[in-house]
Amino acid sequence: MACIVMKFGGTSVADVEKIRHVAGRVKHEVDAGNSVAVVVSAMAGVTNQLVEHTRSAARLYDLREYDAIVSSGENVTAGLLSIILQDMGIAARSWQGWQIPVITDEAHGSARIVEIHGEELQRRLESGEVAVVAGFQGLEPSRNRITTLGRGGSDTSAVALAAALKADRCDIYTDVDGVYTSDPRIVKGARKLNRITYEEMLEMASQGAKVLQTRSVEMAMKYNVPVQVRSTFEDKPGTLVVDEDEIVEKAVVSGVTYSRDEAKITLRKVPDRPGVAASIFGPLADSAINVDMIVQNISPDTKSTDMTFTVGRSDLDRTVQVLESHREDLGFSDLVAEEGVVKVSVIGVGMRSHTGVAQQMFQALASKGINIQVITTSEIKISVLIDEAYLELALRSLHTVYGLDVT
Incomplete structure (x- = not known):
């Protein structure tokens, strides 16, 4: 039994x-x-x-x-x-x-x-x-x-x-009947994966794929729980989430995902001193606000810095409240909040052994006139923040560039 x-x-x-x-x-x-x-x-x-x-x-x-x-x-x-x-x-x-x-x-x-x-x-x-x-x-x-x-x-x-x-x-x-290379409602050429690694699924979940919650994948990987994503309404095999060793041939890119649940905040002219990042993100962590993409640039006066980062849209009001309540301690001149952005990510364990993946992404977006606002990377993921109006164009372009379309 x-x-x-x-x-x-x-x-x-x-x-x-x-x-x-x-x-x-x-x-x-x-x-x-x-x-x-x-x-x-x-x-x-x-x-x-x-x-x-x-x-x-x-x-x-x-x-x-x-x-x-x-x-x-x-x-x-x-x-x-x-x-x-x-x-x-x-x-x-x-x-x-x-x-x-x-x-x-x-x-x-x-x-x-x-x-x-x-x-x-x-x-x-x-x-x-x-x-x-x-x-x-x-x-x-x-x-x-x-x-x-x-x-x-x-x-x-x-x-x-x-x-x-x-x-x-x-x-x-x-x-849905499994995990797809991208959202099939937007990318008509998206195809179902028979297997995907815990690491890829973790990145997909954290970058916006709504098939599984991020922490569920973390837990499955930690305790080696066999997970299968299946359709409630169709009686056919789904997608198995497995250890990397169980996948023989690893694709360079396994999927292209997106997240609409993004809001961008920029703090202008923050004093450029040791510990400034901790003083900004510490109060946010204490308020259980998750911060994702972070970019820091030195201001033209070289004595201050501009800090840009993203939070979930549902956390935007609380984030602004927390930061404004610490304005005197943080010393920033302006706070700019923006909701009209999305995060697009390409993910694949094959990135570890292949070069030029980022260049392909940036070139594909540039060829469509899509400006990149923020970039973050990990060993098996590249994410960019773009204007929400370009989401569908970006997904379809990247899906094609990495050879993921159904043939």
């Missing part, structure tokens, strides 16, 4: 009929003799609605109450799926994050899992009961408060649960 963790995203459980279809998927695994834990997201659109209600209540709100509000959507899905499974004659019950419990740190809104005490859940699984777990949720024990794991956090819930249960595999069901 295998232990399987199945995760279903919001589009897979968008209404009661789709939840009934999901129940059929679960029943198939149960009938095959497997022990099954199911992790569910909120029904499609519900979390966005709850977030909007919160923002309508107050522009700057208590993140502990935010978590109490937005975590409620998963409870509804878990309860509905449990009821439908019971109606099919399958022993099942719903579990909220605090009932397992899933212990997290205190970073409300983007908490990290510290440990999972899954002994009782494991006992129930061994007795033949299906565990339907509300994803995205955790418990901060020092204040006994509900936490959430950030957008897409149900993926992390599923992989963490699979690691805790020592599951044979973790299947992530979604509305």
Whole structure:
């Protein structure tokens, strides 16, 4: 008997009929003799609605109450799926994050899992009961408060649960049938990958690909959890996320991704002295604001510096508030915030052994008249920040340049 963790995203459980279809998927695994834990997201659109209600209540709100509000959507899905499974004659019950419990740190809104005490859940699984777990949720024990794991956090819930249960595999069901070389809604020549490395998937997730949450891939790689991305609505193989050693021929570039969730901030005429970067980014880290691309330039007077960096659009107001509250200490003259930008990235483990990948990217964008605002790189990734109006043109051009189009 295998232990399987199945995760279903919001589009897979968008209404009661789709939840009934999901129940059929679960029943198939149960009938095959497997022990099954199911992790569910909120029904499609519900979390966005709850977030909007919160923002309508107050522009700057208590993140502990935010978590109490937005975590409620998963409870509804878990309860509905449990009821439908019971109606099919399958022993099942719903579990909220605090009932397992899933212990997290205190970073409300983007908490990290510290440990999972899954002994009782494991006992129930061994007795033949299906565990339907509300994803995205955790418990901060020092204040006994509900936490959430950030957008897409149900993926992390599923992989963490699979690691805790020592599951044979973790299947992530979604509305696509696997991981593609780019967004097929924009790039018509995009093709599905049969396999992708943990590292490539991690970069894709962190650079905007919405198939898996970044931290879920980190956890899968750390605990060697076998992950498969599959379609909820089509019965065919998906994309396996595996160790690099399991892929014989490595492409130079495996995918081209993008992120619209970007906002650019520039601090002008910051005093150029040792420790200036720490004084800027320290308060942002203390406020649990994630900073991504960073560029520092010396101002014309050579005595000050301009600092440009990106944050998530949802963090823009808080970022501005934090920086303005430290204006006197930081000493910058102006703060310029901009939302109309996107990040485009090319990713592939083959970059380690090939030269000229960046030059190809820059030349392709230049040939289309696309200006690059910020550049960052890693061993297997190159990212650029561009004007949002050029997103689709940039994706299609780069996908073709690196030979990723379907032939």
